[in-house]
Amino acid sequence: DENKRQQESRKSIERYKMGSVLGEGAFSVVYSAIDLLTKEKVAIKIIKKYQLDEKQRNNVLKEVNIMKLLNHPNIVRLIDFIENKDYYYIVQEIVSGGEVFNQIVKFTYFSEDLSRHVIVQVAEALLYMHEQVGIVHRDLKPENIFFKPIKIIKEDQKTKILKLRKSDNPNTKLDEGKFIMNYGGGGIGLIKIGDFGLSKQISLNNSDSALKTPCGTVGYTAPEIVRDMKYSKEVDMWALGCVLYILLCGFPPFFNDSIEELTKTVAKGEFKFLSPWWNEISSGAKICVSKLLTVNPLHRYTVEQFLKDPWILEFLNRSENLQ
Ligand code: ADP
Numbered sequence: 191d192e193n194k195r196q197q198e199s200r201k202s203i204e205r206y207k208m209g210s211v212l213g214e215g216a217f218s219v220v221y222s223a224i225d226l227l228t229k230e231k232v233a234i235k236i237i238k239k240y241q242l243d244e245k246q247r248n249n250v251l252k253e254v255n256i257m258k259l260l261n262h263p264n265i266v267r268l269i270d271f272i273e274n275k276d277y278y279y280i281v282q283e284i285v286s287g288g289e290v291f292n293q294i295v296k297f298t299y300f301s302e303d304l305s306r307h308v309i310v311q312v313a314e315a316l317l318y319m320h321e322q323v324g325i326v327h328r329d330l331k332p333e334n335i336f337f338k339p340i341k342i343i344k345e346d347q348k349t350k351i352l353k354l355r356k357s358d359n360p361n362t363k364l365d366e367g368k369f370i371m372n373y374g375g376g377g378i379g380l381i382k383i384g385d386f387g388l389s390k391q392i393s394l395n396n397s398d399s400a401l402k403t404p405c406g407t408v409g410y411t412a413p414e415i416v417r418d419m420k421y422s423k424e425v426d427m428w429a430l431g432c433v434l435y436i437l438l439c440g441f442p443p444f445f446n447d448s449i450e451e452l453t454k455t456v457a458k459g460e461f462k463f464l465s466p467w468w469n470e471i472s473s474g475a476k477i478c479v480s481k482l483l484t485v486n487p488l489h490r491y492t493v494e495q496f497l498k499d500p501w502i503l504e505f506l507n508r509s510e511n512l513q
C-alpha cells in the first residue's frame with residue numbers, strides 16, 4: 191500500500207550520493223557518501239548478492255542485527271540498512287581517519303602513550319560488548335579499528351600538553367581539552383571498532399557461552415581457536431594483546447609465511463619481545479602484553495582486569511590529573 195511504498199522509497203538508496211572508496215574487504219566495498227536529506231557524511235558498505243551463497247547472505251543479516259544491538263562511542267554506529275535485488279547496503283557512521291592499520295604503516299610504530307590511548311578505547315568497546323550486550327567480535331585487528339583524526343586547538347610546547355576539541359576526546363576521564371603530548375604525531379583522536387562480519391552473540395551468563403566455529407584472521411586467532419577447542423570472549427582479549435603488541439613495535443607477535451607453521455606457533459602461544467625493537471619499551475608494557483597473550487584463557491586478562499593493569503592505570507590516572 192501507499193504507506194509501505196513511501197517507507198520503501200524513504201529507505202531507497204537514492205537518498206545517498208556516493209563518493210569515494212574508503213576500503214575494501216573480501217566481499218564488500220565501502221564508500222563514503224552524503225545523506226542528501228540530512229547532509230550528513232556516512233560510510234556505506236556495499237555487498238553484491240550474486241557472489242554470496244545462502245549462508246553468506248544470512249551472515250550479512252546477522253552482521254546488521256548485531257550492529258543494531260550496539261550503541262557505544264567506541265563502536266561504529268549503524269545508520270540504515272537497505273536491500274534490493276542485487277545489493278545489500280550497510281549505512282554506517284563514517285570514521286574519517288580510516289584504519290589504524292594504515293597509521294601504523296605510516297609511523298612504523300606508536301609511542302607507549304599513543305598505544306595506550308588507542309588500546310584503552312578498544313578495551314572500552316570490548317567491556318561494553320562482553321559485559322553489557324554479550325557479543326564476541328572475533329575479528330579484532332588494526333584493519334578493523336578506525337579512528338577520527340584529532341584537531342589540536344592549542345599546544346603547549348613546554349608541558350607537552352595538547353588542547354583538543356571536545357568531540358575528539360576519547361573515553362578517558364578527560365573532558366574539555368588537555369592531553370598528554372607524547373603521541374608521536376599519530377594524529378589519532380576517537381577510536382571506533384567496526385566490521386562485525388564475524389561477530390557472535392553469546393549468553394551474558396558465562397556458563398553456556400561456548401563457541402566452536404573456527405574463524406578470524408590467522409595471526410590474531412587465539413590458541414584455543416587453532417586447537418579447535420571451545421572458546422568465548424577471551425579470544426577478543428588475545429586479539430587485543432596482538433593489537434597492543436603491534437602498536438608498540440610495528441609488527442605482529444605471530445608471523446610466518448607458512449600458514450601451517452604460523453598455526454603451530456599460535457597453538458603454542460610462543461612469542462618474543464624481539465631485540466632491538468623492544469629494547470626501549472617499558473617492562474610495564476611487556477607485562478601487560480604478556481597477560482593478554484596468555485595461552486590458558488582462564489588465566490588471560492579479562493577486559494576488566496586489563497583496564498586495571500598498572501601500566502594502563504598509570505596512563506588513565508595521569509590523564510585524569512590533568513583536568
Ligand atoms: P570486510 O568485512 O569486508 O573486511 P569492513 O567492514 O572491515 O569489511 O570494511 C572494509 C574497510 O572499509 C575497512 O577496513 C575500512 O578501511 C573501511 N571502512 C569500513 N567501515 C568504515 C567506516 N564506518 N568509516 C570509515 N572507513 C570504513
Ligand code: MG
Pocket residue numbers: 215333334385
Ligand atoms: Mg574488515
